[in-house]
Amino acid sequence: MKNFIITLSIVLFSFSLLGQTAAENNKTNTNNLKYKTTTVDGVTIAYREAGNANNPTIVLLHGFPASSYQYRKVLNQLADEYHLIAPDYPGFGNSDFPDPENYTYTFDNIATTINSFLEQQHIDSYAIMIQDYGAPIGFRLATAHPERITAIINQNGNAYEEGLGEAWAGIKKLWKNRTPQTEEALLPAFSLDGLKWQYTHGVRDTETVDPDTYNLDFYRLSRPKAHAVNLDLFYDYQNNVKLYPKWQQYLRDNQPPLLIVWGKNDAFFPESGAEAFKKDVKNIDYNIYDTGHFALEEDGDAIIKKIRGFMRKLNK
Structure with missing residues (x-):
């Protein structure tokens, strides 16, 4: 009996230690995510960073109308193996919103700011995860410094004309003839209902979409001059389309490891945009999900599992 009690005590003590270790690990993982700021050419850039900087880096480039918040699941789940950094572009998220008289809001200029941000952080070897606006930012980084890009993780980030869906009709009219009328026709996209639609259109279950996403975006798009x-x-954005051939040539010449994790019901970038990459990249880890534009909202766990497996193969 005495031996039984001693054995039981040892077992209970061991379980106690395991539970304490698990709690400490969970605490470490939770506290690992940091919310930081830095100044780049006079503009305060906010960014989220997680993981050990000695591990392979993934730069997370957000879309419209979003911010680094869209990558919260990636940051929380992959920080155990990877160094993750997710900046907010000028005018987005928690970064400065400089007056357009002082900052030129073009994709060229935003990419220049993000490149300077990465150089300031001494990040010169990294994979990029791109989504929506993250694609034109990411492909500018890649074509300027192909030697820095270790891989591309693509969640509805377009680089082909056949990947422009029906939702671009109003913007194409703006490209053809920018007038107060063609601008006004696009203003519903900045309304709360319009922003909510971008997150919920094409999803299987709208209750999987965090309402903080579109509510935060609406708050930021309600600031003075935000619509303009x-x-x-x-x-x-039409200048991105003009650069598609250059980006496609980059893909052909460099053959970066490419993971496609694409929401097929995206009204802006349908599955045809994902298929197009097969023309230029020989080896693609190709995955299509029955969801919408922000696929991480509904299928984040499955996508993050794919990212982990893809990155592990790169770093063997």
């Missing part, structure tokens, strides 16, 4: 700035970016 984002209309400027809508108009400038």
Whole structure:
């Protein structure tokens, strides 16, 4: 009996230690995510950072109308193996919203700011995760410094004309003829209902979409001059389309490891945009999900599992 009690005590003590260790690990993982700021050419850039900087780096580039908040699941789940950094562009998220008289809101200029940000952080070897606006930012980084890009993780980040869906109709009219009328026709995209639609259109279950996403975006798009700035970016997007051949040549020449994790019901970038990458990249880890534009909202766990497996193969 005495031996039984001693054995039981040892077992209970061991379980206690295991539970304490697990709690400490969970605490470490939770506290690992940091919310930081730095100044780049006079503009305060906010960014989220997680993981050990000695591990392989993934730069998370957000879309419209979002911010680094869209990558919260990636930051929380992959920090155990990877160094993750997710900046907010000028005018987005928690970064400065400089007056358009002092900052030129074009994709060229935003990419320049993000490149300077990464150089300031001494990040010169990294994978990029791109989504929506993250694609034109990411491909500018890649074509300027192909030697720095270790891989591309692509969640509805377009680089082909056949990947422009029906939702671009109003913006294409703006490209053709920018007038008060073509601008006004796009303003519903900045309303709360319009922003909510971008997150919930094409999803299987709208209850999987965090309402903080579109509510935060609406708050930021309600600031003075926010509509004008984002209309400027809508108009400038046509210059991304003109660069598609250059980006495609980069893919052909460099053959970066490419993971496709694409929401097929995206009205802006349908599955045809994902398929197009097969023309230029020989080896693609190709995955399509029955969801919408912000696929991480509904299928984040499955996508993050794919990212982990993809990155592990790169770093063997």
